[in-house]
Amino acid sequence: MARPILTATEMRRLEQHAFEAGTDEYALMERAGAALAEATLRFAGARETLVLVGKGNNGGDGYVAARLLVEAGASVRIAAVGEPTADSAKLAAKDWSRPVEAIDENTAPADLVLDCLFGTGLTRPIDEDIAEPARRLFTAARRVVACDLPSGIESDTGAILTDLGPADLTVTMGALKPAHRLSPAMQACGRVASAAIGLETQSDWFEIAEPDLPALDAQGHKFDRGMVHCLSGAMPGAIALSAHAAARAGAGYVRVSTSRMIDGLPSSVVQTEDAGALDDERIGCLLVGPGMGDIPPLLTVALTKTHPLVLDADALRHVGEPDRLAGHDAILTPHEGEFRALFGDLVGSKADRALLAAQQTQCVIVYKGPDTLVAAPDGRLGFAPPAPAALATAGAGDVLSGIIAAMRARGMEPFEAACAGVWLHGRAAEACDIPFIADDLIAALPDVM
Numbered sequence: 132m133a134r135p136i137l138t139a140t141e142m143r144r145l146e147q148h149a150f151e152a153g154t155d156e157y158a159l160m161e162r163a164g165a166a167l168a169e170a171t172l173r174f175a176g177a178r179e180t181l182v183l184v185g186k187g188n189n190g191g192d193g194y195v196a197a198r199l200l201v202e203a204g205a206s207v208r209i210a211a212v213g214e215p216t217a218d219s220a221k222l223a224a225k226d227w228s229r230p231v232e233a234i235d236e237n238t239a240p241a242d243l244v245l246d247c248l249f250g251t252g253l254t255r256p257i258d259e260d261i262a263e264p265a266r267r268l269f270t271a272a273r274r275v276v277a278c279d280l281p282s283g284i285e286s287d288t289g290a291i292l293t294d295l296g297p298a299d300l301t302v303t304m305g306a307l308k309p310a311h312r313l314s315p316a317m318q319a320c321g322r323v324a325s326a327a328i329g330l331e332t333q334s335d336w337f338e339i340a341e342p343d344l345p346a347l348d349a350q351g352h353k354f355d356r357g358m359v360h361c362l363s364g365a366m367p368g369a370i371a372l373s374a375h376a377a378a379r380a381g382a383g384y385v386r387v388s389t390s391r392m393i394d395g396l397p398s399s400v401v402q403t404e405d406a407g408a409l410d411d412e413r414i415g416c417l418l419v420g421p422g423m424g425d426i427p428p429l430l431t432v433a434l435t436k437t438h439p440l441v442l443d444a445d446a447l448r449h450v451g452e453p454d455r456l457a458g459h460d461a462i463l464t465p466h467e468g469e470f471r472a473l474f475g476d477l478v479g480s481k482a483d484r485a486l487l488a489a490q491q492t493q494c495v496i497v498y499k500g501p502d503t504l505v506a507a508p509d510g511r512l513g514f515a516p517p518a519p520a521a522l523a524t525a526g527a528g529d530v531l532s533g534i535i536a537a538m539r540a541r542g543m544e545p546f547e548a549a550c551a552g553v554w555l556h557g558r559a560a561e562a563c564d565i566p567f568i569a570d571d572l573i574a575a576l577p578d579v580m
């Protein structure tokens with residue numbers, strides 16, 4: 132099941148709805164604290180623990196978790212920024228009958244630090260009189276577990292306003308927040324465990340999960356399984372990777388338009404010089420861009436056809452005005468540089484920018500990076516689960532566009548095809564020994580499909 136992702140404002144709205152529907156405020160915090168304690172015990176066992184608490188509800192969750200960890204047999208201390216100010220947090224603090232220490236240079240370290248300083252309420256960098264001792268305590272601990280978000284992280288943008296050091300585990304309340312899946316924050320979250328706290332958290336934003344791939348029809352022939360047609364350009368090695376990946380990702384027929392024989396392609400991939408091949412109605416997806424180089428007519432030709440498109444790499448640099456894509460059934464797969472070349476400096480978080488680009492073009496946008504997003508014009512937004520950093524290697528993008536083209540040709544809708552491609556690409560990377568090369572990703576595809 133795809134995990135929903137909600138912004139801080141949406142979380143507060145949900146919480147408000149629950150209160151209006153009769154949920155008791157403190158009961159919600161009790162559930163959050165219990166989930167935090169349970170996840171912590173599962174992750175690290177009952178051990179010497181220091182709970183760092185802020186004045187808001189994130190701190191409130193910490194008081195509840197601390198009490199439950201004591202009941203589970205852990206040795207627990209609390210160190211606080213100050214007296215709680217949020218109402219539920221005040222109640223939670225009252226239920227903690229032991230001493231509360233200050234957070235300063237004298238706070239003694241512990242084996243496990245539970246970070247409950249700030250969650251979705253963080254609005255500015257943390258003052259150094261708290262950040263400095265917190266950093267020291269994080270470093271000294273063998274394990275750090277963060278409540279909802281590692282403190283210092285901006286929930287909706289993934290910016291790190293104050294760096295306290297990474298958590299090993301983040302226990303997120305109700306739903307994931309954008310920062311759990313946006314860089315640079317996502318790299319500071321460690322594993323992200325979701326705690327259900329009884330809020331209804333459906334959302335158009337979600338973490339991309341394992342796709343339902345189209346079933347194979349026992350009666351079907353190769354063209355029913357999807358035909359991908361690729362346009363080769365100045366550097367045919369790149370489109371060869373895409374074509375090979377498309378074939379391995381289950382397209383029944385893969386063909387490349389090329390004026391010279393491309394070496395190293397599987398013999399099942401057909402190479403053709405016939406321009407008429409592009410008018411073949413059986414084409415389920417036309418892929419252009421990898422290795423295209425400075426040959427703009429290739430894109431122009433692709434845009435005169437009505438086939439579903441995947442536009443990648445150099446094709447994106449030659450689009451010029453995004454309006455040119457109007458009316459096309461296209462998936463665009465830009466990395467940061469290509470995105471900026473095409474859309475300029477859009478404002479907002481990476482999530483906002485991806486959605487703006489999708490609306491502007493009415494195309495699906497796969498906005499690549501360590502935090503790849505898939506945006507649809509209707510507002511759906513998929514966030515990729517973490518994938519190995521070793522994916523930043525030559526040709527990995529060509530492989531991705533080939534997989535997506537295969538999914539599209541196999542009959543998946545554009546948004547679903549793009550999400551499936553991103554998920555499979557990441558899992559293929561996980562299946563490879565590091566360091567790997569793009570060809571290894573292709574070879575690993577059958578293991579993850």
Ligand SMILES: NC(=O)C1=CN([C@@H]2O[C@H](COP(=O)(O)OP(=O)(O)OC[C@H]3O[C@@H](n4cnc5c(N)ncnc54)[C@H](O)[C@@H]3O)[C@@H](O)[C@H]2O)[C@@H](O)CC1
Nearest residue numbers: 142146163187188189249250251252253254255256257279
């Ligand atoms: N919204 C929900 O649905 C739920 C929220 N819960 C918890 O509540 C948290 C949010 O609580 P709050 O809204 O009280 O916010 P926080 O506890 O994150 O922050 C507390 C307050 O600190 C102040 N503040 C912000 N940045 C600061 C800074 N740099 N230095 C000093 N003060 C700063 C703000 O006024 C903020 O309201 C969540 O992260 C989660 O842990 C859970 O208890 C249960 C459900």
Ligand SMILES: [K+]
Nearest residue numbers: 246249280282
């Ligand atoms: K926190």
